[in-house]
Amino acid sequence: MSVSTSQPSRTGTGPIRVGIIGYGLSAKVFHIPFLRTLPEYRLQAICSSRTAEINEALPGIKVIEAPSDLCADDDIDLIVITSPNSSHFNLAHMALQHYKHVVVEKPFTTYSGQALELAEYADQQHCCISAFHNRRWDGDFLTACQLMESGRLGNVHVFESRFDRFRPEVRQRWREQPGEGTGYLWDLAPHLIDQALALFGMPHSLTARSLPLRPGATTCDYVHLQLHYPQREVILNASPYMAAKPALRFLIQGDAGSYIKYGLDPQEERLTAGIQPAEPGWNKEDEHHWGVLFDSNGKAEHVSTQPGDYGIYYSKLAKHIRGHGPNPVTATDAAQVIRLIELAELSQTQQSTLELA
Numbered sequence: 001m002s003v004s005t006s007q008p009s010r011t012g013t014g015p016i017r018v019g020i021i022g023y024g025l026s027a028k029v030f031h032i033p034f035l036r037t038l039p040e041y042r043l044q045a046i047c048s049s050r051t052a053e054i055n056e057a058l059p060g061i062k063v064i065e066a067p068s069d070l071c072a073d074d075d076i077d078l079i080v081i082t083s084p085n086s087s088h089f090n091l092a093h094m095a096l097q098h099y100k101h102v103v104v105e106k107p108f109t110t111y112s113g114q115a116l117e118l119a120e121y122a123d124q125q126h127c128c129i130s131a132f133h134n135r136r137w138d139g140d141f142l143t144a145c146q147l148m149e150s151g152r153l154g155n156v157h158v159f160e161s162r163f164d165r166f167r168p169e170v171r172q173r174w175r176e177q178p179g180e181g182t183g184y185l186w187d188l189a190p191h192l193i194d195q196a197l198a199l200f201g202m203p204h205s206l207t208a209r210s211l212p213l214r215p216g217a218t219t220c221d222y223v224h225l226q227l228h229y230p231q232r233e234v235i236l237n238a239s240p241y242m243a244a245k246p247a248l249r250f251l252i253q254g255d256a257g258s259y260i261k262y263g264l265d266p267q268e269e270r271l272t273a274g275i276q277p278a279e280p281g282w283n284k285e286d287e288h289h290w291g292v293l294f295d296s297n298g299k300a301e302h303v304s305t306q307p308g309d310y311g312i313y314y315s316k317l318a319k320h321i322r323g324h325g326p327n328p329v330t331a332t333d334a335a336q337v338i339r340l341i342e343l344a345e346l347s348q349t350q351q352s353t354l355e356l357a
Contacts, residue, residue: 015042016101016318019070021091022082023048026105029271030134031080032058034311037277040318044076067091071098078321080132081105084174085181089114092129096121101128101321106190107341108334110181115338119331130317130327131334135191136198138265139285139308144250145199146306147259152293154256160235161195161250163188163264164242170216183219184238185210185341192236193337194329196227200234202336203227207353208344214240225344228353246289261291265308283307 018035020027023046035041045062046054047070054063064070071079071094079095080103081088089109095102096118108131109115122129135141147153170176175187189210207226214221227234246263267283275282285305293301312328319325347354 013322016040016321017042017044017075017077018080019045019047019064019073019076019078019100020080020082021047021067021070023050023054024082025272026082027080029268030105030132030310031082031103033271033277034314035080038311038314038318041078041314045070045073067094071095071100077101078103084179085110085186086179088181089118092118093121096125096127096129099125099127101130103130103132103317104334105132106194106334107181107186107338108331109338110186112335112338112342115331115335119335122331128317128321128327129331130320131329131331131337132313133190133194133329133333133337134310134313135195135265136329137308137310137312138195138267139283139305140249140261140263140265140291141195142306142308143291143303144252144259144261147293147303148199148252148254152257152295153252153254153259155231156252156254157231158233158235158251158253159196159199160237160248160252161192162237162239162248163192164237164239164247166243166245167240168214170214170218170221176217176219176221178218183210183212183221184223184240185220185344188238189223189225189236189341189344190337192238193225193340194333196234196236197333197336197340200227200229200232202340202356203229203234205353205355206340206343206347208347210344210348223344225340227340250291256296258294259291259303260294261305263289267308267310277309277311283309 018041035043045064047064047067051063078101081091082105088104092102092104205228209224210220212221221240223238225236250261252259266285284307290302290305293303316328320327343354
């Protein structure tokens with residue numbers, strides 16, 4: 001395998017040429033719609049064995065079967081990795097070896113040490129590497145952040161965030177089979193943890209329950225994390241048994257008020273249905289899903305949900321690649337998320353609260 005010796009450009013004005021590894025739900029729903037809509041990017045190639053499917057859906061896009069060939073392609077500036085979690089580290093390292101900028105789906109890697117190693121290697125190669133924690137740009141999360149920053153909740157002492165679904169049957173897919181980086185702790189929990197860390201930073205200790213609840217489940221499908229801070233408790237939960245719709249998403253309690261929000265951000269559902277980011281109002285939440293703010297006297301006020309936009313991640317990334325802004329989600333950010341997942345696994349095993357070093 002030959003290694004490209006060309007250094008990546010950070011200041012070019014032309015579109016950033018993109019190659020994607022993997023063509024599953026993540027690539028189709030969370031990456032391709034934005035990479036094909038935003039003028040800063042041009043989707044050049046996809047690495048997958050699904051040649052016929054890609055040719056039908058995306059005519060003109062080159063299909064490459066070997067990741068090594070995609071990484072060695074001099075017509076690619078940025079590699080987006082959406083393959084199974086256990087492959088992330090090796091593929092990201094290979095892309096950096098070829099002087100490519102890299103985006104890695106969450107979880108960034110399956111060991112926190114690997115994330116830090118990739119951060120160091122990217123610096124050596126003068127490349128950007130970024131974690132795709134897109135849920136920072138959920139509309140309900142942005143709204144919660146705005147309310148907290150405005151002071152209308154006062155000092156927040158209890159923050160509960162949930163990502164529950166109704167999936168009582170185990171499905172035959174790699175995320176629900178035994179293996180490295182599988183189960184809800186590596187699938188849904190990274191979203192919840194990253195949002196909590198973006199708001200509050202690292203906790204001083206953690207208590208976790210992560211176990212299989214469904215009959216026949218062989219991986220964790222229930223997660224209940226408690227992140228302990230001075231004068232604050234953060235509760236993160238993911239379950240396969242929430243049939244009620246809309247389900248609780250946020251419950252935030254402060255000394256000046258509380259905010260309660262039901263229902264998930266609409267972006268995933270609409271992107272899955274084929275609605276494109278360029279369509280007007282594609283990310284606007286229906287009014288009946290807006291959250292409610294209660295003041296200290298119990299007076300209720302419906303709060304309009306800010307439109308979320310996962311495309312903001314890619315807009316910020318383009319500026320960073322061109323040297324005009326910070327990395328939207330750093331490898332160090334991702335390493336902290338993974339460190340908490342590692343501690344959650346240990347907390348479950350030991351049935352104890354663990355202090356962070």
